[in-house]
Each structure stands twice: as C-alpha cells, then as structure tokens.
Amino acid sequence: MMDGNDIPAGKCPVMHGSATALGSTVTGWWPEQLNFDILHQHDTKSNPMGPDFSYRKALETLDVEALKADMHALLTDSQDWWPADWGHYGGLMIRLAWHAAGTYRLQDGRGGGGTGDQRFAPLNSWPDNVSLDKGRRLLWPIKKKYGNALSWADLFILAGNIAYESMGLKTFGFGFGRVDTWEPQKDVYWGSEDDFLKPSDERYGDVTDASTMEKPLAAVQMGLIYVNPEGVNGKPDPALSAQHVRETFARMAMDDVETAALTAGGHTVGKCHGNGDAGALGPKPEGADLHEQGFGWHNPNWSGKASDAVSSGIEGAWTTEPTKFDMGYFKLLFGYEWELKKSPAGAWQWEPIDIKEEDKPVDASDPTKRNNPIMTDADMAMKVDPIYNEICQKFMADPEYFRDTFARAWFKLTHRDMGPKANYFGPDVPEEDLIWQDPIPAGATDYDIDAVKTKIAESGLSISDMVTTAWDSARTYRGSDMRGGANGARIRFAPQKDWEGNEPERLARVLGVLEPIAAESGASLADVIVLAGNVGVEQAAKAAGHDVTVPFTPGRGDATEEMTDGPSFEYLEPIHDGFRNWLKEDYAEKPEALMLDRCQLMGLTAPEMTVLAGGMRVIGTNHGDTKHGVFTDREGALTNDFFVNLTDMGNKWVPTGNGGYEVQDRKTGETKWTATRIDAVFGSSSILRAYSELYAQDDNEAKFVADFVTAWTKVMDADRFDVTPIGS
Incomplete structure (x- = not known):
C-alpha cells in the first residue's frame, strides 16, 4: 500500500502544484492584470x-x-x-x-x-x-x-x-x-524584498535619513517589527538607531514620550535569547516538515528552552529582576557605562563595564548563576539621543509618571x-x-427626517453638490483600523476641509447651506450631510424613472475640534479617487491599482466598486466637474448609460497620452466621450467587463439602481459602530 510519498513521478493525481503556492505562478503570465483577491x-x-x-x-x-x-x-x-x-x-x-x-x-x-x-x-x-x-x-x-x-x-x-x-x-x-x-x-504590503532581513537600503532613499523609508512601511527590514536590535543594517550606532526608532514609532502613531515609555517598559521584563548557533535552527513554521505540526525553528544543539534558546541572537536580560515591573531598566542603563560585545550567537549587544555582582540578573535556567545584563542598540539610543535622554530622566525622577x-x-x-x-x-x-x-458624541435620533430631507431638497443644492459632499465625508473610512467616515462630520475641520480632493470652495459652499438646516432641525451635521447625499441619489434615480428611498439610520454625532487629532487625520487624505475620476498627481502605482487598494480599505467588493463607479459617473460627481467617463447625455440621472456606452461595439478607444482616451464612433471617427484609465479598466479587465456587461443589459437597469443604492448605503454606514459594533 502506497502512502502519500509513494506516488510515482509523473502520476500526480491532481493538477501539478494546483494546491500549493507554486500553483499561483499562472498569474505571472499577465503581470499587469489586476488582482481582485484583496x-x-x-x-x-x-x-x-x-x-x-x-x-x-x-x-x-x-x-x-x-x-x-x-x-x-x-x-x-x-x-x-x-x-x-x-x-x-x-x-x-x-x-x-x-x-x-x-x-x-x-x-x-x-x-x-x-x-x-x-x-x-x-x-x-x-x-x-x-x-x-x-x-x-x-x-x-x-x-x-x-x-x-x-x-x-x-x-x-x-x-x-x-x-x-x-x-x-x-x-x-x-x-x-x-x-x-x-x-x-x-x-x-510588507515590502518588496524577496527574502527576510535584507539590508535596509532597499526600503530607504537614504538609510542615514530615516524619513526616507518607503511608505506605508513602518519597519526597517522585512521580517522585523520595528528596528534591527543590533543597529541599522546590523551595525551598532545608537545615534542613528535613535533616528530610526523615532521614525518607526511615529509611523505607528507614537510620539517621543510614548516611544521612550514603550522601549523602557517593554524591556523592563523578560530577556533576549541568543545562546547558541542561530544558523543551526530548523525551518520556519511555514517551511517545516509535516511532523513538526506547525512548530518551527527547531534547535538541534540545545534544548531551545530558557537559557538554551536562540531567537533574536542577542543573549541576556535588560534588568536585574526580569520578572518584576520596576525601575531597573533605568538604573542599569544610566547607572553604568556600556561597551559592545558579541553574543554566543554572534550578535552585537551592549554589556555594562564593571557591573556589581548583585546587579546582574540570575540565569534564566540556573538560579546559581548570574550573567551580565544587556542592552540593544535601540536601548542605547534612549541614553545617547538628547530628547529620549531627557524623557527618561523625567521617568526616573517620577516612577509613577513612568508607570502611568x-x-x-x-x-x-x-x-x-x-x-x-x-x-x-x-x-x-x-x-x-x-x-x-476619535471620540464622537451621540447624535439626536428624534428629529423629523422627512422634514429635513424636504429642506435639503428645497435648498438649491445640485444633485452633484449633495452626492459629492456626502461621498467625500464618508470615503475616508478605512476598515483596516476603523478610522474615518462620515460620523463626526470632521470634514468641516482642518485638515479635511482644506484637502484638494474635497474641493474646498465647493465644500465650504455646501456646508454653508447644510449647517443651518442641521441647527434648525436638531439633527447633527453628520446626519444632514449623509441625508443630503441620499436626497441627491433619490433625485438622480427619479430622473432616470425609478422611485427609490435610500435607507437611513439617524444618530451620527458631531465631533468637536478638541476631539479631533488633526495631525493623525492627515494620513487619511485621499490622493486619488477613482469614483470621482481624480488623481492628485502621477504615482508609480497605476490609478486602477490605487482604486483597488482604496476599495479594500473601504470594504467594497469588486461588484460594489463597479456599480458605484458607473453610477457616480452619470450622476456627475467628477472632481472639478470634468467630463471624463461621463458616458451619458442624461448627466444627473442614475442610469446604466456608463455601462451601455462602455460596452457599445460601435465605439473604439484611442489613447491620447498621459492616461487619457477618446471614445470615438467606429464608423465616423467622431469623438463621443473622453475617458481615463479608470474608465477604460472597466471594459479592459475581463473580470470588471463581466460586471459591466451585466449592468449594461436591457433587463438590468432596475437592478443597477438597486445595487447602487445598496452599495451607497454601505459606504455611508461603514463607520456606524454606535449601531453595529465590529463583531456584531
């Protein structure tokens, strides 16, 4: 009887590689193809x-x-x-x-x-x-x-x-x-390197300038959480490490005080492991044999436990009593001078000069032995860097302040x-x-929603004004860390009110109309902004011959400026918006790839992305009121014209340079429409074209409107954790 290892070569009972990572290489045949897996x-x-x-x-x-x-x-x-x-x-x-x-x-x-x-x-x-x-x-x-x-x-x-x-x-x-x-x-995206722990230079414009690290990365090398404990590229230099520590922690939303506290508090307990030959460790969990059952890094030379373990390669504890949260880290770091040495695993580490025997930590396995404490290059940065040093001095002077x-x-x-x-x-x-x-106070729910919608409809705002403002308010949401969105109406504060993507002049004009309506009705401005968008969608649908009511749940609150951490919101600024056919500037990444990334953050599926893009085009929400991709003679009406004309076999697409296209009549050569790459991809990508053809069908205009309303509501409600917390 043969087991799984006895199948003769060339007699594999399944398609070769189809169930392993090797099976994905077929996608390499068309490297420019969009990957909708995300x-x-x-x-x-x-x-x-x-x-x-x-x-x-x-x-x-x-x-x-x-x-x-x-x-x-x-x-x-x-x-x-x-x-x-x-x-x-x-x-x-x-x-x-x-x-x-x-x-x-x-x-x-x-x-x-x-x-x-x-x-x-x-x-x-x-x-x-x-x-x-x-x-x-x-x-x-x-x-x-x-x-x-x-x-x-x-x-x-x-x-x-x-x-x-x-x-x-x-x-x-x-x-x-x-x-x-x-x-x-x-x-x-963890980085472009094809292996772990490659030199940092690959993700920096200049590794001596930490601010040049590739965005959105926040670690110095592939496979590390923050910085290399031995120093930048494994070369000890506490001053340079300080710069990299500051940058990596800032990219994690930490300031200098928080960074110093986390470094000290994290290294107040526990130890590093580097007692042995790191090169002798077995494969990582994902590369280990089946019998390892998900374990990795098997140590063939030592027990791999306590003092007989290798992980970082550095060996030793930071403090005298590593199982107590105390002030021992500061006592040793600032109480002794330190020199560079090599661990048994060959890693650079700092050890104290002439340390008292009683200040040495007891061996992790043998209580009869004491060993030198250690510091990493990042620890020495707390002493060498003047800003971190000053913060640590304050911690030492006030232990309760440090603990808190x-x-x-x-x-x-x-x-x-x-x-x-x-x-x-x-x-x-x-x-x-x-x-x-990002705290937000509770908003009112007992106001007359229909009365507010009537005031909005009679305000003189255009469909484009209403839909665009609601969209711009909601599109900042990202499901990665549940930040942004329409709740809180932070679009009226800096930095959002000044973002180029939000068309500041139009935004100020629209908010100037909506704010009095909110004040008079008792509704939050956040609710009124979303209601205005819903009114715009309903009017656009009616102009196309469809009576719809866009679902709405009241209760959004209005944050204050004191509740708003303006600098942290700068990271939510849109630099592109495929739905509004806008790109702030040219980027290395293609616009369609940027759009996929944004949709993933917003929690949208490929069909939802498709129906929203097509609907936004015909409603007339393009940034700057451009006409690219507005494939309709009924702008402002929620029709399926975008898809009908996109898939019209009587048209041909002619590149005009810089990502632009003319959509011409195939017989006369007359230019009927202009377009961008974002428009073109809905007809070019085989997957997106399948969705586009669905919505272009003669029997699917009503489905298109219904699907648009559903996707629109999903975007407007994505941040309503007050109604449906994550996991509900």
Whole structure:
C-alpha cells in the first residue's frame, strides 16, 4: 500500500502544484492584470463560523474573571511542557502580544493585532517572531476551554496584559472585541524584498535619513517589527538607531514620550535569547516538515528552552529582576557605562563595564548563576539621543509618571486598530475617552427626517453638490483600523476641509447651506450631510424613472475640534479617487491599482466598486466637474448609460497620452466621450467587463439602481459602530 510519498513521478493525481503556492505562478503570465483577491478575501466560504455567528453576542457569555484567573495560572503552571525563563512565561506572552499589535502602521491603518493574523504566514514565520509559535500553543488549552466566546486576536493581546499585571504593573484597561480572520491578510504590503532581513537600503532613499523609508512601511527590514536590535543594517550606532526608532514609532502613531515609555517598559521584563548557533535552527513554521505540526525553528544543539534558546541572537536580560515591573531598566542603563560585545550567537549587544555582582540578573535556567545584563542598540539610543535622554530622566525622577505613561502607551499600542470605543467590550474598558480613539458624541435620533430631507431638497443644492459632499465625508473610512467616515462630520475641520480632493470652495459652499438646516432641525451635521447625499441619489434615480428611498439610520454625532487629532487625520487624505475620476498627481502605482487598494480599505467588493463607479459617473460627481467617463447625455440621472456606452461595439478607444482616451464612433471617427484609465479598466479587465456587461443589459437597469443604492448605503454606514459594533 502506497502512502502519500509513494506516488510515482509523473502520476500526480491532481493538477501539478494546483494546491500549493507554486500553483499561483499562472498569474505571472499577465503581470499587469489586476488582482481582485484583496477585495474578495475573508469570504464567507473561508469562515467556518457561519453567517449567523456574532462574536459580540458570544462575548456576553464569557466569564472574564475565570479567564483572567486561568491566564495568571498559565504563566507559571505549564513548566513541564515548555520551561520558561525564571519559571515565568510573562516575557514570552508580552512579546507575543507586542508583536501581534506592533505591525500596525498609521499610513494605511493596516497590520496590528485586531484580527489574530499572527497565526498565519508570513507573520507566523517572520524572523522577529521566533518562538512565538510556542507562545501560541501554550495558549491553546485556554482557547479550547473558552471556545467561540474568546477570539485568538483578543487572547493574544490579553495574554500580554495579564503578563504585565502578574509582574506588578497596573494596566490602563482592556477591551475585548477583536474578530478573528480565517486566512492571511492579502492586502498588507510588507515590502518588496524577496527574502527576510535584507539590508535596509532597499526600503530607504537614504538609510542615514530615516524619513526616507518607503511608505506605508513602518519597519526597517522585512521580517522585523520595528528596528534591527543590533543597529541599522546590523551595525551598532545608537545615534542613528535613535533616528530610526523615532521614525518607526511615529509611523505607528507614537510620539517621543510614548516611544521612550514603550522601549523602557517593554524591556523592563523578560530577556533576549541568543545562546547558541542561530544558523543551526530548523525551518520556519511555514517551511517545516509535516511532523513538526506547525512548530518551527527547531534547535538541534540545545534544548531551545530558557537559557538554551536562540531567537533574536542577542543573549541576556535588560534588568536585574526580569520578572518584576520596576525601575531597573533605568538604573542599569544610566547607572553604568556600556561597551559592545558579541553574543554566543554572534550578535552585537551592549554589556555594562564593571557591573556589581548583585546587579546582574540570575540565569534564566540556573538560579546559581548570574550573567551580565544587556542592552540593544535601540536601548542605547534612549541614553545617547538628547530628547529620549531627557524623557527618561523625567521617568526616573517620577516612577509613577513612568508607570502611568507606559500603561497608557501599552493600551494604545494594543488597541489602536480597534477603532472607536463602541467596538470595545468587557468590564475593563476605561471610561476615559482618548483622542486617538476619535471620540464622537451621540447624535439626536428624534428629529423629523422627512422634514429635513424636504429642506435639503428645497435648498438649491445640485444633485452633484449633495452626492459629492456626502461621498467625500464618508470615503475616508478605512476598515483596516476603523478610522474615518462620515460620523463626526470632521470634514468641516482642518485638515479635511482644506484637502484638494474635497474641493474646498465647493465644500465650504455646501456646508454653508447644510449647517443651518442641521441647527434648525436638531439633527447633527453628520446626519444632514449623509441625508443630503441620499436626497441627491433619490433625485438622480427619479430622473432616470425609478422611485427609490435610500435607507437611513439617524444618530451620527458631531465631533468637536478638541476631539479631533488633526495631525493623525492627515494620513487619511485621499490622493486619488477613482469614483470621482481624480488623481492628485502621477504615482508609480497605476490609478486602477490605487482604486483597488482604496476599495479594500473601504470594504467594497469588486461588484460594489463597479456599480458605484458607473453610477457616480452619470450622476456627475467628477472632481472639478470634468467630463471624463461621463458616458451619458442624461448627466444627473442614475442610469446604466456608463455601462451601455462602455460596452457599445460601435465605439473604439484611442489613447491620447498621459492616461487619457477618446471614445470615438467606429464608423465616423467622431469623438463621443473622453475617458481615463479608470474608465477604460472597466471594459479592459475581463473580470470588471463581466460586471459591466451585466449592468449594461436591457433587463438590468432596475437592478443597477438597486445595487447602487445598496452599495451607497454601505459606504455611508461603514463607520456606524454606535449601531453595529465590529463583531456584531
């Protein structure tokens, strides 16, 4: 009897490579082809929970106190299976949580610990995540016990929180509510390198200028969370490391005080592992043999546990008592001079000169031994950089200030990608509203909606004015970190009111009409902006012969400027909008690829993208009122003319240069329309053309209008976490 390894060569019973990564190489035949996978990821077919499962409801059954008790016990009770440093898994669990949350970047809101994505490649096999596979397996009995009432994403972060509490830190709080994904995040760009830990130069214009790091990246090398602990490109230089630490943490939405607190607080506990030959480690989890059962980095020379482990390659603890949250980090860093040395694994690390024996930490495995503490190049940056040094001096002078600052920064690190506080659940959610949570007060719901719609309709605003303003207000939403959107009406504040993409003059004029209506009716301006868009859509549909009512849920609130962190909103500025046929400037990425990226952030599918683009064109919402792609003689009416004329075989497309086209009558050569690449792609891409043909059919104009209204409502309501929190 043959097993799976005995199938004769050339007799493979399935198409060769079809079920492995090699099977995807067929897409390489047409490298310019749009990849719609990012719009169709996390389909219900990959989710085993079924459409009726609500994580929010499941959380209501969770015994939080019992869970926390089990977590506390786990930190010291599981020693027979995987011995921990000093008999305590705190350092491992903090690193697990940190590295789950630490992939977040402010530029596009992607990454972070909100999905449990660390279970999957590439994150589960990043060099920076060595041995976190063990941490996840240690948590399995708890996940198994609490089942559907506890997501992996919540468990990873909770493990770090409980670890800090067990080591003496009063944490700022914790919010459940992170919903697991069931496949890797295909939309996250981690860099262009074809291998891990390639020199940083590949993602910098000038590696000596940290600000030149490629956007939206927030780590110095492929496979690292932040910076290289040995120094930039593995070359120790604390001053240069300080620059890179500052840039990477800023791209994670952290200021200098938060960065210094996180560095010190993160290295107050636990240790680095580099006692052995890093080159001897086995394959990463995704490349390991089947019998490894998802484990990676097998250590053939040592036990791979506690002092006999290799992960970062650096070896040692930062403090004298690595299982206590204390001020030991500052005592050693600033109390001694430090010199460069090599770890047993050959990594650069800093060790103290003439340290007292009692200040040395006890060996992680053998309590009869003491070893030198260590500092990474990033730690030395806290001492060398004058700004970080001054912050650390303040921490040393006021330990309670340090503890509070770190606790708040840790909470921000681990909750930054959860969006507004409406998405938080549980007894430990802090009452305080934090500005980075983009707080929004509750809005009124008891006003006369029909009366407001009547006032809007009689205001003299055009369909284009109403639809465009509502769209511009809502399109900032990104599902990556649940920021932006129409709720809060922050479009009236800087920086949004001045963005080129929002046509400031038109925006000010439209808001000048809508604000009095909101004030007179008792409705929020946020609601009135969306209602105006709905009125515009209804009028456009009626002009096309369709009576529709666009669904509307009141209750949006109006944020104040004091509630608005203006600088952080700069990252939400649109630099393109395929729906309004606008590109701020030419970019290396093609406009159609930019549009796909934006649609993924907005949570739109390819059919929704198609129907919205076609509808927005004929309504007349192009930026600057250009006529590119307005394939209709009935502009302002919600018809399917865009698709009818796009697929008309009597037309031919003639490039005019710089991404422009003329759509000419095939017989006469007369130019009927002008267009951009964004318009052209709906007829060029075989997938998008299939959708376009569907909406161009004679029997599908009503379907087109209905689908447009549904997709429009989805965009307008994407940020209504006050109505439907994530996971509901």
